[in-house]
Amino acid sequence: MVKIRNIEALLLESPFFQSFPQDHLRLLAECSEIVHFNENELLLTEGEKADYCYLILSGGVAIESHYPGREALVVSKVTTQGIVGFSWLFPPFRNQFDARAVTRGSAIRLNGSCLLPIIESDHALGYHLLKGFSAIMLQRMQSARRQMLDVFGQSKN
Numbered sequence: 001m002v003k004i005r006n007i008e009a010l011l012l013e014s015p016f017f018q019s020f021p022q023d024h025l026r027l028l029a030e031c032s033e034i035v036h037f038n039e040n041e042l043l044l045t046e047g048e049k050a051d052y053c054y055l056i057l058s059g060g061v062a063i064e065s066h067y068p069g070r071e072a073l074v075v076s077k078v079t080t081q082g083i084v085g086f087s088w089l090f091p092p093f094r095n096q097f098d099a100r101a102v103t104r105g106s107a108i109r110l111n112g113s114c115l116l117p118i119i120e121s122d123h124a125l126g127y128h129l130l131k132g133f134s135a136i137m138l139q140r141m142q143s144a145r146r147q148m149l150d151v152f153g154q155s156k157n
Contacts, residue, residue: 007032024125031114037101044099050087051112059105064098076140086133088112
């Protein structure tokens, strides 16, 4: 139980989870664990089964996309209190990007296989997660759009 309480406390420190009710934090903590990663380690691999979401506690992670014959394109960088991995929520449940550690760090890894049946029965928890993840996804889409405009020289700074 100490582990779950520690994870609950860490979740509560995150701006993403601060508005979640205590019973939701407890459910999230029960499906979570604290993990450590090394520089250059892959947390998520594009195309593989999506099972996890990460709340970064320390370190940095690059979200990357690949195009054959080219170097990986960094779509976004995520640091402390950032969230990585949403694909576990959406069929076909495959990672859409790589998530590569750019430094050593630690994270709370939330297990999507554990959470999916819970949010199917607890729609309020599912709503909180989708609302928060949607805001992050929108922000990342806007960032990717700005990157594309810069690449093609059409940015209106």
